[in-house]
Amino acid sequence: MAATLTAGAPARPRKLLASRRTRVGILYALPVVVYLLVLFVYPIFSTLLLSLKDADGSFTLHWYADALTGVNLSVLFTTLRISAETAVLSLVFGFVLAQAISRLKPVWAGLAMLVVVVPHFVSALVRTYGWIIMLGDRGLVNEWLPGGPYQLLYNELGVVIGTTSMMLPYTVLLLYGVMRGVDRRLLAAAASMGAGRVTIFRRVYLPLVAPGLASAGLLSFILSLGYYITPALMGGPNQTMIATLINQQVTKENQWNGAAAQGVILLVLTLAGLLLVKVVSSLGASRRRRNGS
Amino acid sequence: MMELRKTLTGKIALTAVATVILLFLALPIVVILVTSFSNNAFASFPPDTWTLNWYKALFADGSKWPAALSLSALVAALSTVFSLIIGVTAATALVRSELPLRSAVFALVLGPLLIPQIVTALGLFLLFEPAAMLGSPIAIALGHTVLASPIAVLILIATLRGIDERLEDAAASMGAGRLTIARRITFPLAAPGMIAAAIFSFITSFDEFYISQFLSSVDTVTLPVQVYNSLTFEIDPSVTAVSAILIAFAILALGLVALVRWLGSGRQESLLSVENTVGVANPAGDAV
Numbered sequence: 001m002a003a004t005l006t007a008g009a010p011a012r013p014r015k016l017l018a019s020r021r022t023r024v025g026i027l028y029a030l031p032v033v034v035y036l037l038v039l040f041v042y043p044i045f046s047t048l049l050l051s052l053k054d055a056d057g058s059f060t061l062h063w064y065a066d067a068l069t070g071v072n073l074s075v076l077f078t079t080l081r082i083s084a085e086t087a088v089l090s091l092v093f094g095f096v097l098a099q100a101i102s103r104l105k106p107v108w109a110g111l112a113m114l115v116v117v118v119p120h121f122v123s124a125l126v127r128t129y130g131w132i133i134m135l136g137d138r139g140l141v142n143e144w145l146p147g148g149p150y151q152l153l154y155n156e157l158g159v160v161i162g163t164t165s166m167m168l169p170y171t172v173l174l175l176y177g178v179m180r181g182v183d184r185r186l187l188a189a190a191a192s193m194g195a196g197r198v199t200i201f202r203r204v205y206l207p208l209v210a211p212g213l214a215s216a217g218l219l220s221f222i223l224s225l226g227y228y229i230t231p232a233l234m235g236g237p238n239q240t241m242i243a244t245l246i247n248q249q250v251t252k253e254n255q256w257n258g259a260a261a262q263g264v265i266l267l268v269l270t271l272a273g274l275l276l277v278k279v280v281s282s283l284g285a286s287r288r289r290r291n292g293s
Numbered sequence: 294m295m296e297l298r299k300t301l302t303g304k305i306a307l308t309a310v311a312t313v314i315l316l317f318l319a320l321p322i323v324v325i326l327v328t329s330f331s332n333n334a335f336a337s338f339p340p341d342t343w344t345l346n347w348y349k350a351l352f353a354d355g356s357k358w359p360a361a362l363s364l365s366a367l368v369a370a371l372s373t374v375f376s377l378i379i380g381v382t383a384a385t386a387l388v389r390s391e392l393p394l395r396s397a398v399f400a401l402v403l404g405p406l407l408i409p410q411i412v413t414a415l416g417l418f419l420l421f422e423p424a425a426m427l428g429s430p431i432a433i434a435l436g437h438t439v440l441a442s443p444i445a446v447l448i449l450i451a452t453l454r455g456i457d458e459r460l461e462d463a464a465a466s467m468g469a470g471r472l473t474i475a476r477r478i479t480f481p482l483a484a485p486g487m488i489a490a491a492i493f494s495f496i497t498s499f500d501e502f503y504i505s506q507f508l509s510s511v512d513t514v515t516l517p518v519q520v521y522n523s524l525t526f527e528i529d530p531s532v533t534a535v536s537a538i539l540i541a542f543a544i545l546a547l548g549l550v551a552l553v554r555w556l557g558s559g560r561q562e563s564l565l566s567v568e569n570t571v572g573v574a575n576p577a578g579d580a581v
Contacts, residue, residue, distance in 0.1 A: 021391045024386075025386045025390025028382040029392055035375075035439075035442065039420070040405055041401070043416025046420070047415055047416045047419060093317070115315045116318060118319075119321075124500075125524070125536075126321075127322065129532065129533075129536055165318060226410060247411070247506070260415065263411070267412050270412075
C-alpha cells in the first residue's frame with residue numbers, strides 16, 4: 001500500500017516525471033511504429049527498389065518508360081479521366097445532398113445520414129453487384145426508362161455510375177461537416193447589408209465552403225485512382241485502370257517489375273493529390289482567420 | 294444556408310433531387326436483398342417468384358462458400374486482436390505521454406489509409422511471396438492489420454481523449470496503484486471505444502479485397518475474393534445470398550457500435566457523480 005501511495009503521489013520532481021512519461025510514450029509507440037515500418041514502409045520501399053531494377057539486378061528506368069508508353073499510357077489516361085469524372089460527379093451530388101440534409105430537422109437529417117453511412121460500410125463488391133443487377137438489359141433502370149433497353153454496363157457510363165456511388169459517402173460526410181462549420185452570422189451580416197440571395201451564395205457562402213469542396217473533390221479523385229473493384233466488374237476492356245493493370249501484371253504475367261513501376265506512378269499521383277489537399281486546406285484556414293470566425 | 298433559395302419550389306426541387314441521390318446510394322443494396330430471394334437471380338426485377346434456394350445452395354456439397362467464410366472469419370479475428378494490441382498501445386502513446394516525433398508517428402499511422410490499397414497490397418505480396426507465406430491466414434491477417442490498425446488507433450485516440458483524466462488522478466489520490474487505476478477506471482471507461490475499434494477492425498478485415506487477392510493462394514480464398522471470382526469467372530447465383538448476408542452483417546455491426554456507444558455514454562457521468570457524492574475533491578465541479 002505504501003508503495004502504491006508513492007507511485008501515485010505527485011510529489012516527484014517535474015523533470016523525472018516528464019522523462020518517465022517520455023519513456024512510457026516510446027515504449028507504447030513501439031508496436032505501431034515497428035509494425036508499420038515492417039509491413040507498410042518497407043514493402044513500399046521494396047516496390048520502389050524493384051521498379052528500378054532490371055532482370056539481372058542492374059539499375060534501369062526501362063519499366064517507367066514501359067509504363068508511360070503505348071497501351072500502358074492509355075491506361076494511365078483512362079485512370080485519370082475516370083477518376084476526374086467520378087470526382088466531379090460525386091462532388092456535385094455530394095454538395096446537393098449535404099446541402100439538403102443540412103436543412104432538414106435533426107430526426108430526418110439523422111435518417112438521411114443513415115442512408116449515406118450504411119452503404120459505406122457494405123462491401124464495395126456487394127454494392128457493385130447490386131449495380132450490375134440494376135443496370136442490366138432487364139434490370140430495374142432499363143425497366144423504368146422509356147425507349148430502352150440502353151447499354152448501361154460494360155462501358156464508361158457504367159463504371160462512372162458505379163464508382164461515383166462508392167465515393168459519394170465520403171464527399172457527403174466531408175461536405176456536411178464543412179457546411180455545418182459555416183458561421184451563419186456571416187450570411188446574416190451580408191443579408192443585412194442588402195445582398196441578395198444569389199450574391200450571398202456567390203460572394204460569401206461559396207468562398208467559405210470552397211476549400212472544403214476542393215478537398216472533397218480531390219479526395220474522391222485520389223481514392224478513385226487506385227480503385228478497380230467497380231471498374232473491373234462494370235467496365236469493358238476500354239475501362240482498364242492502373243490498379244487492374246498492376247493486378248494483371250502480377251497474377252497473369254508474373255511481371256513484378258512492371259507492376260512495381262505502375263505502383264510507384266500511382267503512389268506519386270496520390271502523394272501529389274494529398275499535397276494539393278494540404279495546400280488547399282491551409283488556404284482555407286487562413287481565409288477563415290481573415291474572416292474573423 | 295436557410296437564407297438561400299427559400300422559395301417553396303426551390304425547396305421541393307432540392308428535396309426531390311436529394312431523394313434521388315439517396316436512392317442512388319441505397320438501391321443497389323435493396324436490389325441485392327430482394328434478388329437473393331428471387332427465383333430468377335440474374336434478370337428481372339422485381340422478381341416473379343420467391344425462393345430460398347440460393348441460401349440453401351451456400352451449404353450444398355462442393356460449395357466453396359463455407360471454406361471462404363471460415364477463412365475470412367479466422368483472418369478477421371486474428372486481425373482484430375493485432376489491431377487492438379497496436380491500437381491501445383499507440384493511442385496511449387499518442388494521447389497520454391510525451392512522445393518525441395509525435396506528428397511523424399501520427400503521419401505513419403495515417404499512411405495506410407491514404408496510400409492506394411493496391412500499392413500496399415503489391416508491397417505485401419513482395420514481402421510474403423519470397424517467404425512462401427502466400428495463402429497463409431497469418432500472412433493475410435498481418436496484411437489486413439496494416440489497414441485495420443490505423444482505424445483502431447483513430448477510434449481509441451478519440452476514446453482516450455474523451456476520458457476525464459481527473460478520474461484517474463482522483464483514484465491515485467485515494468491510494469490506487471497504476472494497475473488498479475487501469476483496471477478499475479480507465480479500462481471500464483475505454484471499453485465502449487475498444488469494442489467499437491474491435492468491430493471496425495473486424496469489418497475492415499472481413500471486407501478487405503486487394504490485400505486478400507494478392508496474398509491468397511488457390512486453396513485459400515477469402516470471402517470477398519470468392520465473391521469477386523464468382524462475379525468474374527464463374528456463374529454462381531448463390532453469390533446473391535452471400536451478398537445479402539454481408540449486407541445484414543454490416544448493418545448488424547453498425548447497430549452494435551451504436552448500441553455500445555449509447556450504453557457507454559452515461560458511464561463517465563455516473564462515475565463523476567459518484568466521485569462527487571463520495572466527496573473527493575473536484576476542483577472544477579461546476580464544469581462537469
